Amino acid sequence: MSEALAVVGTAGTDTSVPAVSGARQFWRRLRAQRAALVAAAVVALLVLVALAAPLLTALEGQDPTTYHPTLIDSARGGVPLGSLGGVSADHWLGVEPQTGRDMFARLVYGARVSLGVSLAATLIQVLLGVAMGVAAGLGNRWVDLVISRVTDIFVSMPLMIMALALLAIVPSGFPRPVLVALIISLVAGWSTVAKMVRAQTLALKNLDYVSASRLSGWSTWRTATRELLPGLAAPVITYAALLVPSDISAEAALSFLGVGVQPPTPSWGQMLTSADVWYQAAPQYLLLPALALFVTVFAMTVLGDGVRVALDPRAASRLRVGTGRKREARARAAVPGDAPRKEERP
Amino acid sequence: MRQPSVIARRVAAASVSLVVAAGAAACGPEDSDAKGAGGDSTPHKGGTLTVLNAQPQSDFDPARLYTSGGGNVPSLVFRTLTTRNRENGAAGAKVVPDLATDTGRPNKDATVWTYTLKKGLKYEDGTPITSADIKYGIERSFAPELSGGAPYLRDWLVGAAGYQGPYKDKKGLSAIETPDARTIVFHLVKPEGEFPYLATQTQFAPVPKGKDTGTKYESHPVSSGPYKVVKNENDGEHLVLERNTHWSAATDEERKAYPDTIDVRSGLDSSVINQRLSASQGADAAAVTTDTNLGPAELAKVSGDKELAARVGTGHFGYTNYLAFNPKVKPFDKPEVRQAIAYAIDRSSVVNAAGGSALAEPATTFLPNQKSFGYTAYDPFPAGASGNPAKARELLAKAGHKNGLTLTLTHSNSKDFETSPEIATAVQDALKKAGITVKLQGLEDNDYRDKIHSVKTEPGLFLAHWGADWPSGGPFLAPIFDGRQIVKDGANFNTGQLDDKSVNDEIDAINKLTDLDAAARRWGALDKKIGDKALVVPLFHPVYKRLYGKDVKNIVISDWTGVLDISQVAVK
Helix, strand or coil: CHHHHHHHHHHHCCCCCCCHHHHHHHHHHHHCCHHHHHHHHHHHHHHHHHHCHHHHHHHHCCCCCCCCHHHEEHHHCCEECCHHHCCCCCCCCCECCCCCCEHHHHHHHHHHHHHHHHHHHHHHHHHHHHHHHHHHHHCCHHHHHHHHHHHHHHHCCCHHHHHHHHHHHCCCCCCHHHHHHHHHHHHCCHHHHHHHHHHHHHHHHCCHHHHHHHHCCCCHHHHHHHHHHHHHHHHHHHHHHHHHHHHHHHHHHHHHCCCCCCCCCCCHHHHHHHHHHHCCCCHHHHHHHHHHHHHHHHHHHHHHHHHHHHHCCCCCCCCCCCCCHHHHHHHHHHCCCCCCCHHHCC | CCCHHHHHHHHHHCCCCCCCCHHHHCCCCCCCCCCCCCCCCCCCCCCEEEEECCCCCCCCCCCCCCCCCCCCCHHHHCCCCEEECCCCEHHHHCEEECCECCCCEECCCCCEEEEEECCCCECCCCCECCHHHHHHHHHHCCCHHHCCCCCHHHHHECCCCCCCCCCCCCCCCCCEECCCCCEEEEEECCCCCCHHHHCCCHHHCCCCHHHCCHHHHHHCCCCCCCEEEEEEECCCCEEEEEECCCCCHHHCCCCCCCCCEEEEECCCCHHHHHHHHHHCCHHHHHEECCCCCCCHHHHHHHHCCHHHHCCEEEECCCEEEEEEECCCCCCCCCHHHHHHHHHHCCHHHHHHHCCCCCCEEECCCCCCCCHHHCCCCCCCCCCCCCCCHHHHHHHHHHCCCCCCEEEEEEEECCCCCCCCHHHHHHHHHHHHCCCEEEEEEEECHHHHHHHHCCCCCCCCEEEEEEECCCCCCHHHHHHHHCHHHCCCCCCCCCCCCCCCHHHHHHHHHHHCCCCHHHHHHHHHHHHHHHHCCCCEEEEEEECEEEECCCCCECCCEECCCCCECCCCCECC
16 A cells, blocks of 8 residues: 555655656556546446436437337236337337336436446545545544544444344435435545545555654644545545446445435436346346446446556555566566557557 | 224235236146146046135134134135125125125115025035024123124124123123024114124134133134034144045035145244245145235246246225325314425335335225225326326425425334335425425334324325225224214224215215115215315225145136135146
8 A cells, every 4th residue: 555655755845856747647547547537437427328318319219218018018017019029120129018118218327327336326425434434544633533433333333234224214395315325425435445545544654754744833724635645545436446447336326225226216226126036038138237337346346446557556466467567567667667659568 | 993904914914916818828738637739627636725824824713813804724614694606806896695695685775684594404424404593603702801803793783882701701792683594684773784794703603502612712623514524723824635535515605625635824924924824835836825916026027938928816895095094183283294305106116116006006085996896097186107296396395394394204124015204205305396395204014003093183285095894885984984983092093084964974875875886886986075175185095816735626716805715726
């Protein structure tokens, strides 16, 4: 961890290296990993699809809530008529059993909920976690004690049970996606961020440049924002990148349990819930949201790992493919002391 | 308190539905008994019938069981004064004598009912069954520790309101007289022409006083029926029944009792039950279920397979799923708003959400579409198959909601295809076309039930369902529309909070009738009259589809239970 800090930490302090070089270095290392690039492209595409959902469905000429009773076989439990779950020029991915709602429209609108909720949850987790962690690390003994014990309590909270309890007592008028995002971020995640940030803060606190800042009379706030935060960026960004996929899964799990977003708003988790019994009669109904969820979580995980490696080049990637480690190693051998040069890349 | 969900579930739990025609088809080519092209569809004695169920037969005590017509598995062990007719379809909705020689002899105003027991009735130990045992069986159902049955006996018998059962109160119920060992007389507080229906419930099974072990009786209740309990594990999770050699077919016209052994295995997941029945391997070839329907997805799979489709039984149980209004909540106080919703409803999409045309039939009447209930076809707010949004908008404009309105629909979050989100979403979609924006309020199932059954918390618009304790208009209409049954504190089922003197009076008048056919016609007319008030919007009547094993024969499904009657089934 400390090596990683040193990399970005140097960028934050006024040493001989120009301030931009940290970001540039990071970008170069990220680009060197093919898998991370592909993952980034996939994530970008998913975000784009989610943002453009109304546009895409308009292009298809459908919407996610309209029933199409003529496209299903009512006498056979409402199974979609036609092959592959009713795939046609009008319905690119077929229709939903029992309702005939358009699968493509539901899938792309579902992306909005799944991605929106998880990104919002991650943002809250990171902000809250950093604030609490830094406060605990820089505060006096009592502040540290209280914050640390509260953090411990939240670390040990079981997400699903707490979520079920909270969702039961919150008035139903409260917008569900916001509520789900809040629950995921408040119950889970932030506490682990806080613990990690506190530990980092304690380590950084005693480094010379931080001590210098404090001794020269800067306020705690200024010390935290100017000296500590840049040093914390690497581990926090790394952790956040890995939190996103876990938050997507949490949203899906909550919706799967029927306590996530409310119908008719589609979400992938909710689609999976109603589809689980259809795996034999209409497999695509289950496979489409499952595939979407898998691709998203996988891409996010690979990207997260790529970010981690780029911020911390000396730590080995957990992934064994497409990380560009071999190439980087070759490049290092050729040009000692730095990352590969641009012209050496294929 | 008549808990509709309890009734529905218990009754559903006592039910299996199979078609008669499938009886012949039950012998597939793999069947070793098959003789020639048609196969041998004649039922024979012997073999073991396996019952694969989700709900265990818990509290297997005649005092504690809540059944319709005596239940399915319980009816193999407990005989009652009367019972349901074990025939297919509408004929099966009739009440027939069981231990008694007839369905009961009423006095002039139907407040006194007299029964005479058949001769030669015996328990599993060979001792004779007496009328005092039936009286004792009813009395012990009043004991607080043996609660669970339907509330009618307490409501109907003279002096029964505060009775605490024979353990505390040795004198017994004076409302029941047993002048001799074969005669039993019931004195009621008010005329009840439907008393013979009540006498089908297991509380009317004889219990020998000397063998009564109180709460422990359920582990080995003394059998009066064709089978006795030889094993009861984990409170009814695994029940093994074997022949009661003292039971005589000569005194019992209703139960066929073909298999030698009945092996009831419960606590299974519904998908596991359907998977095992469709595979029909080993002992499962002679298996049925009395509580698990095919869901929409399972039906889609089964209907695509000829061999499986031939092993599906279809039945109808008197049951209605509907949209309920609370007219005390605005804007549902305005009849035009309620009527507009009735016009806007798209029953085809609701039926699809409930599992499609094979699993649900569109309903425009509150009474189930069966003759025994007094079904009278009517449709006061004709919405057609897919709704009449234009007419709905017109009515809304009349009520002062020219620019549409926004409503909240309360439903349960359980996955039952009855009051679940699928149905609510279909309603939401239909009302959208009439300019009504519906917000969904999905509640956890218990929370939902508590809310809709309390006058204090009852929402304005919610999904509801109702099933009757027996196939007649009385237990269907009275709890929902009798103004005197509005419960201020506690569980209230008159959710429309209707208190109309003419309706109340008509209910009293029909209860006096002992001619059940005449009563049925009047229930039908009353249903039509209430229907005009638009206090509910009937949505659909469910249809039961159930699988049974390859070797199962002699399938009988009555309209009383809507499910395969295991007293008729043969596996040889």
